Amino acid sequence: MSKPLRIGMIGYGFMGRAHSNGYKRVNDFFDLEYHPVLKAVAARDVAKAKDFADRWGYERVESDWKKIVAADDIDVIDICTPNNLHAEIALEAAKHGKAILCEKPLSMDAAEGEKMVIAVEKAGVPNMVWYNYRRIPAVTFAKQLIDSGKLGRIFHYRANFLQDWTISADLPQGGAALWRLDAKAAGSGVTGDLLAHCIDTALWLNGSVKNVTAMTETFVKQRKHQLTGKVEPVEIDDACAFLCHFQNGSLGLFESTRYARGHKALYTFEINGEHASIKWDLHDLHRLEWFDYRDEGPLRGWRSIHVTDGEHPYMSKWWVPGLAIGYEHSFVHQVADFLEAYAKKEQAHPTFRDALETQKVCDAVLKSASSGLWIDVSSV
Amino acid sequence: MSKPLRIGMIGYGFMGRAHSNGYKRVNDFFDLEYHPVLKAVAARDVAKAKDFADRWGYERVESDWKKIVAADDIDVIDICTPNNLHAEIALEAAKHGKAILCEKPLSMDAAEGEKMVIAVEKAGVPNMVWYNYRRIPAVTFAKQLIDSGKLGRIFHYRANFLQDWTISADLPQGGAALWRLDAKAAGSGVTGDLLAHCIDTALWLNGSVKNVTAMTETFVKQRKHQLTGKVEPVEIDDACAFLCHFQNGSLGLFESTRYARGHKALYTFEINGEHASIKWDLHDLHRLEWFDYRDEGPLRGWRSIHVTDGEHPYMSKWWVPGLAIGYEHSFVHQVADFLEAYAKKEQAHPTFRDALETQKVCDAVLKSASSGLWIDVSSV
């Protein structure tokens, strides 16, 4: 019989659903020593939290997250709040010796993230950040290919995350639904929300970033604020692009925006190595494009690999070749990997420390954008 | 509070998993009057059934399916056995007044299917066949577009289902894993297994088929049989293709094979109408290709619609635009639709009667292939 691992969730929004689904699905498909038990949800809006708890099967609801963090019957604190609350909750949870799973980005900035890392490492608790895209099977497969050395020396890494949902100037900012447009709650705009995903994957696949030059833009300068009811300046970045050097000598090119008409959630990356190259795109998440120069000359071409075979990462747990899984499965996989590491008393990745590195790149990017200078990531 | 609907499942294979997942997921995402309760599993191999029941949370296991069909605490019988048992179980379940959900194809042939239809209709029980592809959001959306009249008069319908997993002559036939290669268990080869899906969708989207001319082929003539241990003739069709006339005057072209090297589960269809055309492909199941002649002349082109917006069928229940769901969700949707119809005391589709029509086309196809003649579907 598998052992229970009792989850206390703080927040109940989009990410609360995605994580809860991960907890509820994982044991149907993965053989694991532990199984998550949905114990409690905390949120200021108790009525909404109650609805959420009823739907997903959480046993109880609290209006004060501190009660959950302190509760004896909770093993894991899952932080699903807006970014500005991550640090406070994490520090408190570490104090109580809880395992901590934090939604990305780790923190409002690197300084805050540093404190969180120190706290969890001092407390010696399991800690992980929900950069879920690492666990899309095609992305995990890309990691395996790179680690195998098949690409040889890396020359180029490029990634972007393009959306188009904030083009209308009538869209307000702030509040429960639109806190991502409010700098006070989100810290930054697309940099922390979208580029952070691209950076996490890049650091994982291609190693550290040395320095960056960046630009940001806010296309719509003011929007009605949901909390104040007044038209207020928009303080987040609507778009952000940067160039960088990686420590391995390769060149990086990153872009993110919410003003790319026609793209819903176009997260793509491409890596060009000496012998081989890789491309991936979230809109067709099972496809890994692969080019291998070692193929017979006239037969060289980009291969469209449908990453759905049993020998592909995670896929033996699901259906049969050719049959797709989706976005939500990346969370199931992350829960599975966390539970497996937990059983072995190891850390699952990305840890807070891993995510801090992403935070530092984000900070360097924003600092470069405001100063107009190249910024060393190590100087942040 | 939603009401329980108690499921008794017969069989525990690939489809048992897909259906069980549908039952367990549906209420997390859909607001429904009923919620499935996983009551019992029946299978000859009790040990395996026990493992299955433990994993998915079924309350008990029976070695004799008749006990489940007769049990007072079961509302719905879900038939997930090889095809040769569908009829017997369905007739018995109808006798006991159970709702019946039967895996496709309905039956070994149309004659057998006819009896099943008579039985469920006489018993007045809810009945449905698991032609799950109707509930892929892009396919449901195609149905909406056709029903809206946007395509105008239909000229052409073409579909295929291409796989490549039986090319090796070393693959055996029969037994638990490979009963699909054994004519005694499966009735036919690709015709009932794969073409039946194409035909179900076609009848739904484009109406009845009038007549057909077909060919079948068995490329590997004999294989070792798992049950007898002997090399025996292969009696199923490895490949099948047919031409047809639809009642609406359009021409149809269908093909299925397990010898199309490079294709895992390439189910595709295309419909050409007077004003507009549609294409779809299971390998990229969220994409619906749409061509509209009414677009401004020089801007005409095939649109690649990423069917993931809230206004697309079923998608408001899941994540946000751009984020994919997968194969398994088609079963969740089918459960949701069944539960909704059940609450309203209506039938969800395809019913046994709908599925019988598919069976008749399959029979006509096989009859044409063996006779070399055009066969009227109404004559089967």
Next chain:
Amino acid sequence: MSKPLRIGMIGYGFMGRAHSNGYKRVNDFFDLEYHPVLKAVAARDVAKAKDFADRWGYERVESDWKKIVAADDIDVIDICTPNNLHAEIALEAAKHGKAILCEKPLSMDAAEGEKMVIAVEKAGVPNMVWYNYRRIPAVTFAKQLIDSGKLGRIFHYRANFLQDWTISADLPQGGAALWRLDAKAAGSGVTGDLLAHCIDTALWLNGSVKNVTAMTETFVKQRKHQLTGKVEPVEIDDACAFLCHFQNGSLGLFESTRYARGHKALYTFEINGEHASIKWDLHDLHRLEWFDYRDEGPLRGWRSIHVTDGEHPYMSKWWVPGLAIGYEHSFVHQVADFLEAYAKKEQAHPTFRDALETQKVCDAVLKSASSGLWIDVSSV
């Protein structure tokens, strides 16, 4: 210095332009023993022929094609007339010992084609039919791959040629521009016009066809005739599909129509072999899709080969890797191959005899469509 080969062209329409361009371009790119000299054009409409001759640089114009066929200063007769004139001109040209290049399809039917083959073979003159798609580099490359044995045993061949330009019922038939809709001039509709291309390629790539079952349809039953000014029955086939067995045991599936909304000239083919598969599409004519099961398991995928490297067929004559050539170049290649064969006193392919085989399949297809029976190609 290269030697002149004097061309006499009969007809000046779309194909007259394509061939003339081939003659004028070939020596700029290919090193050849011969160079075409544009001597004369014959056409009933002398004014139009004069315009054509002026543009392309033909030296003279005749209203009577017989003068050109008999002229001493002409080496090659190029037949670009509607199909119903091919035979008469070819027979006469053979009598005068001219080399003969005939636009496809060879003839109105196989019986007529047979006479043409006998005539050119008895006369011992060079003869070739303009099935130009064989010389698209990606198609020629497909032939090389198949001949190399890389695909192994062939299981499936499918091809189609889809257009949408005759959907409007207001389009008239007949006359100079629309003779392809007039059965008296064209012999058949899409069968001779489009399927003939698919069949020629198939016979070249996959060998002979044994037997066929077919259906044809005429969606618009009557149209105004350009020559009579009256509404007359449409006697051509608007659409045609057939199934077949090849001599090598593989199954064939062919379709052509002018009612596939959204497709301009979608000629595609796909071949599935034991080890590897190939796909091609005229709309992206440089791409050859290639799947090889011998690739390392998890890295298997369809390769999109951009057939533009120097080592690909014909491409060393043109630009550099990545830079496309177009439709018209297939004619340049055919002229180059013809001139090379001419210099060696060999036949370039497809010869009249090769094209007769295509004609026989077309006849079998039309006969099957009218009789509802499987027809042996050898019986035609």
Next chain:
Amino acid sequence: MSKPLRIGMIGYGFMGRAHSNGYKRVNDFFDLEYHPVLKAVAARDVAKAKDFADRWGYERVESDWKKIVAADDIDVIDICTPNNLHAEIALEAAKHGKAILCEKPLSMDAAEGEKMVIAVEKAGVPNMVWYNYRRIPAVTFAKQLIDSGKLGRIFHYRANFLQDWTISADLPQGGAALWRLDAKAAGSGVTGDLLAHCIDTALWLNGSVKNVTAMTETFVKQRKHQLTGKVEPVEIDDACAFLCHFQNGSLGLFESTRYARGHKALYTFEINGEHASIKWDLHDLHRLEWFDYRDEGPLRGWRSIHVTDGEHPYMSKWWVPGLAIGYEHSFVHQVADFLEAYAKKEQAHPTFRDALETQKVCDAVLKSASSGLWIDVSSV
């Protein structure tokens, strides 16, 4: 009868072929007041120039380009030499009042280009630079769409030009074939060779660039030099990327490299506007991807427009819908547009002045890459 325009070409390499083909083809397809006459070729290697002249039909050859520039029987000087000779030849040709067609990039740097602009404008001679990609039909169509206002306010412009032909460290630099790797002959590496194309298109489609931040890299630091026979430092940029602000407020992202394994000549651009977006890719040059937010909600998607209809730019001159033209046709179109402007005594674009703007952006990019600062284009 059309009038002769006498061409004197200097250089005979890859671009000499492309231009010559343009001159020879143009009147077969376009109705024009002028027709080019291939008069003379100048090159130091007279034997090779003789071969070239024979193949293409130039009447004579000179070893000294000054003779051609001064010749009375030459109307147009076409400069196809390495970049370091453009200025000298152009200045001399302007002095003799010749029309001047110069291969791109205009000059070694903006200062040199400035002198060339002054010279041709002072002389009042027709002048044009061969940025041929403007005349790919899909690119010209993109220009029409943008000028129509259909995109609305522009937010983003991104472009890249990716190749992979210099990855091998064994490839030498310099000499006739590889002068593009020699900074003395080429001025810069990918910036002038490839990014210049991207910049020309961008300025044409999206207006002026305000400022840039850039990085360059030379991956292989030394290569054998073909002229000296010695291993020498590589002084060109192997890769270059930059961010920029356009005058219209949109953000730009550009990248070019010869180290992107798997890409032969992947020139792509994408423009995101308020209402609509556009994408294009040289590898599939007939496809224009178009997304229009004004399409009916659930039917929104990227349209793949096959730009081959008669109503698309230039296409009425060629074949029929669906049939492709290629790379070389962009030069035919540029010749046609030049001849038409010439007849009207107008300038065809891009003029030297247009191309100088591109040169300034290139200079700003290289200056930013070496200084690590944002550089205003107006300051160059």
